[in-house]
Amino acid sequence: MAVTMDSVCEFIVDTKHKTPKFTDEGYPCIRTPNIGRGYFILENAKYVSEESYKEWVERAVPSEGDLIFAREAPVGNVAIIPKGLKVCHGQRTVLIRPDKTKVDSHYLMYLMLGDELQNRMYSMASGATVPHLNMSDIRALELPELPPLKKQKELAGVLSVYDKLIENNNRRIAILEEMAQSLYREWFVKFRFPGHDQSAVEPIGNAESDPEGASARDGVSQNAKFIDSSLGKIPEGWEVKKLGDVASINPESITKQNAPDRINYIDIKSVGTGTIDEIKPMPFSGAPSRARRIVRDGDIIWATVRPNRKQYSYMAKPEENTVVSTGFAVIRAETVPKSYLMQVTSTDGFVSYLVNHATGAAYPAVNSKDFENAGILLPPHAMLDMFDGMCSAVLEQCELLKRKNRNLAGQRDMLLPKLISGTVLL
Numbered sequence: 001m002a003v004t005m006d007s008v009c010e011f012i013v014d015t016k017h018k019t020p021k022f023t024d025e026g027y028p029c030i031r032t033p034n035i036g037r038g039y040f041i042l043e044n045a046k047y048v049s050e051e052s053y054k055e056w057v058e059r060a061v062p063s064e065g066d067l068i069f070a071r072e073a074p075v076g077n078v079a080i081i082p083k084g085l086k087v088c089h090g091q092r093t094v095l096i097r098p099d100k101t102k103v104d105s106h107y108l109m110y111l112m113l114g115d116e117l118q119n120r121m122y123s124m125a126s127g128a129t130v131p132h133l134n135m136s137d138i139r140a141l142e143l144p145e146l147p148p149l150k151k152q153k154e155l156a157g158v159l160s161v162y163d164k165l166i167e168n169n170n171r172r173i174a175i176l177e178e179m180a181q182s183l184y185r186e187w188f189v190k191f192r193f194p195g196h197d198q199s200a201v202e203p204i205g206n207a208e209s210d211p212e213g214a215s216a217r218d219g220v221s222q223n224a225k226f227i228d229s230s231l232g233k234i235p236e237g238w239e240v241k242k243l244g245d246v247a248s249i250n251p252e253s254i255t256k257q258n259a260p261d262r263i264n265y266i267d268i269k270s271v272g273t274g275t276i277d278e279i280k281p282m283p284f285s286g287a288p289s290r291a292r293r294i295v296r297d298g299d300i301i302w303a304t305v306r307p308n309r310k311q312y313s314y315m316a317k318p319e320e321n322t323v324v325s326t327g328f329a330v331i332r333a334e335t336v337p338k339s340y341l342m343q344v345t346s347t348d349g350f351v352s353y354l355v356n357h358a359t360g361a362a363y364p365a366v367n368s369k370d371f372e373n374a375g376i377l378l379p380p381h382a383m384l385d386m387f388d389g390m391c392s393a394v395l396e397q398c399e400l401l402k403r404k405n406r407n408l409a410g411q412r413d414m415l416l417p418k419l420i421s422g423t424v425l426l
Helices: 050-056 105-113 115-124 135-139 149-188 211-218 338-344 348-357 368-372 381-421
Strands: 009-013 027-030 046-048 067-071 075-080 093-098 239-242 247-249 262-266 280-283 291-294 300-303 312-314 322-325 328-333 375-378
Touching: 009 135, 027 050, 046 050, 067 105, 067 135, 075 105, 075 115, 093 105, 105 115, 105 149, 105 381, 115 381, 149 338, 149 381, 247 368, 291 328, 322 328, 328 338, 328 368, 338 381, 348 368
Parallel strands: 262 322
Antiparallel strands: 009 093, 027 046, 067 075, 067 093, 239 375, 247 328, 262 280, 291 322, 300 312, 300 328
8 A cells, every 4th residue: 555645644634725914023924935854944934923822723733843834936945944933834835743643743754855756746736827736736755665664764863963953054144144144234224334433324225213312322423414316315425326337137048049057046036035055067958948147246136026025035155157147137246346246136125125116017127227216325435345354254154154054954854865765774
């Protein structure tokens, strides 16, 4: 008798087929963008109130050891709920509670992330525009023969070592990125830059600021001169420019005439918040038709459909012939430091600009002109050089750790099918 998902789980349930009302705080709502390959992406997660939480967990309360699975956009990502994380799951996700007498939760997660089940799920997914799995297909999904529970735990323990190393690196990356972001906010949002004379002024993009209160609290003066601009008050001598004045958008593309034999391809689903989980080497002749946009050191890539920080990243010293999908806009710094442009294009104001300019009912998207016309703050070049000198080393360290994580994930994914199939024995 075939082993199916349903036969080794206590239950497999979806959630309400609507979007809850989100709040500024409360319980994280795990939606498909919040589910990676074995981990949750909680940066910029949406939250629900106590009342909404109770409504959304009526079918089952997500608990430690449960899996949350994305059955759409993209199909197949899954992560396990750790101890102490209280969440609800949103639309197009499925809550899976393994029967602990039959299958280890971590082993089942790794099994679902392996090539065999991933390929099977993709082949089962239906939908012309957005592939998705039906609940009946998930319950009926056939699993390979399961080893004894003790062996499952041993196998999962080996694989989890890689995930723990990746998690530790991610913590270090978050600290380093926050250092760069804090410096950017101090200098170019709050205007507490070197030589600023600590003048109180309304920070860009902060409608709730109180200049008079700030002056009273900090004991600062108001001697510096500020001028009006389309972005609010800015220091005299600074400018507001269009992004297209300081950067090029989609500067290079591969054609059949100039294509190399092989490329390193980055698709949409491989990019998260400032991360690139996978770069796929492949022959150009077998690459997707969307594999066209060339990226180089320091380029920024932004997803053009439903633009948000979930699919945005920075390229640091990519290998030769690295190409991204045409679903990305590629932004290349021309007259400003790469480190500054990276911070500018990840601010709340820039994200809001893209969201407000996206058009299309089913798939709201922005185009190259939208990027070119985005207004950005341009400080004096001496100050930009000073900022770059302080941030470049931090960003390089971040990229080194991200490369290590990609290597660790690659080693884990290579080992996974060998452990599960018994090719490699413990």
